[in-house]
Amino acid sequence: MPAPLEDVADALRRMMDLLLRVDDDPALGHITSELHAVSDLLEAEFDDERPFDKMLHSDAPRHDPVSGVENAIAPPIVVEVDSDGTAHAEVDFGLPYQGPKGLLHGGISALFLDHVLSLANSNNRSGVDNGFLVTAQLSLRYHKPVPLFERATVSARQTSIDGRKVRAAGEISVGGEVAVSAEGLFIATRIRPADVPGDKGGA
Numbered sequence: 488m489p490a491p492l493e494d495v496a497d498a499l500r501r502m503m504d505l506l507l508r509v510d511d512d513p514a515l516g517h518i519t520s521e522l523h524a525v526s527d528l529l530e531a532e533f534d535d536e537r538p539f540d541k542m543l544h545s546d547a548p549r550h551d552p553v554s555g556v557e558n559a560i561a562p563p564i565v566v567e568v569d570s571d572g573t574a575h576a577e578v579d580f581g582l583p584y585q586g587p588k589g590l591l592h593g594g595i596s597a598l599f600l601d602h603v604l605s606l607a608n609s610n611n612r613s614g615v616d617n618g619f620l621v622t623a624q625l626s627l628r629y630h631k632p633v634p635l636f637e638r639a640t641v642s643a644r645q646t647s648i649d650g651r652k653v654r655a656a657g658e659i660s661v662g663g664e665v666a667v668s669a670e671g672l673f674i675a676t677r678i679r680p681a682d683v684p685g686d687k688g689g690a
């Protein structure tokens with residue numbers, strides 16, 4: 488039975504986390520060879536070096552670095568959207584996302600907020616021109632550090648629609664307190680999903 492790619496990605500996540508916990512050790516030479524052997528096996532599985540089509544044909548975001556279950560860089564988070572349009576996800580950030588000691592890297596906060604703001608918008612597009620909604624501006628305020636290994640909530644809601652321009656706001660909260668807040672401007676591109684062969688929608 489073929490193993491789902493998400494299981495392989497999960498195994499990789501475990502390994503990335505472990506690698507950040509060990510020090511230099513003679514055993515690592517052997518581990519490096521083993522990892523290259525696994526990569527050789529994977530490399531034999533594809534012939535396209537830039538397989539963007541795989542992402543464009545997805546029914547769900549499986550390859551992005553935040554929610555993508557098949558992308559080992561992603562935790563991955565599961566974003567839920569409430570009936571009032573609020574998008575939210577829970578996440579315990581671990582060592583791969585560390586910036587200052589024990590704290591979340593600020594660029595990772597930006598990545599996760601961009602993603603969740605974006606999903607809050609893509610779930611409410613009535614009246615918006617039918618292009619891809621891309622981030623045009625993202626403004627963040629870092630109120631408090633986000634500690635690693637603690638439950639954080641990333642949430643966002645759409646705040647306005649003005650033709651091709653859609654705005655959203657959101658925050659990362661820990662223990663009920665806002666640690667990072669964000670405002671974003673998203674613009675519907677002139678290129679529409681229908682102009683991209685095989686595309687099923689996306690952001």
Ligand SMILES: CCCCCCCCCCCCCC(=O)SCCNC(=O)CCNC(=O)[C@H](O)C(C)(C)COP(=O)(O)OP(=O)(O)OC[C@H]1O[C@@H](n2cnc3c(N)ncnc32)[C@H](O)[C@@H]1OP(=O)(O)O
Nearest residue numbers: 546547548551601602605621622623624674676677689690
């Ligand atoms: C289902 C499948 C699943 C897959 C999903 C995966 C999930 C992943 C989701 C996560 C995804 C995460 C999200 C991502 O990562 S999205 C990727 C990151 N973002 C980008 O790459 C965007 C790059 N920029 C552009 O493409 C263009 O510059 C855009 C399209 C933004 C505008 O270029 P365009 O030539 O079309 O614009 P226009 O000249 O007609 O202007 C139109 C209006 O907009 C105003 N304006 C323009 N720019 C700005 C600006 N920067 N600030 C303020 N205002 C701006 C402008 O003044 C005008 O206003 P007005 O005069 O009408 O009033």
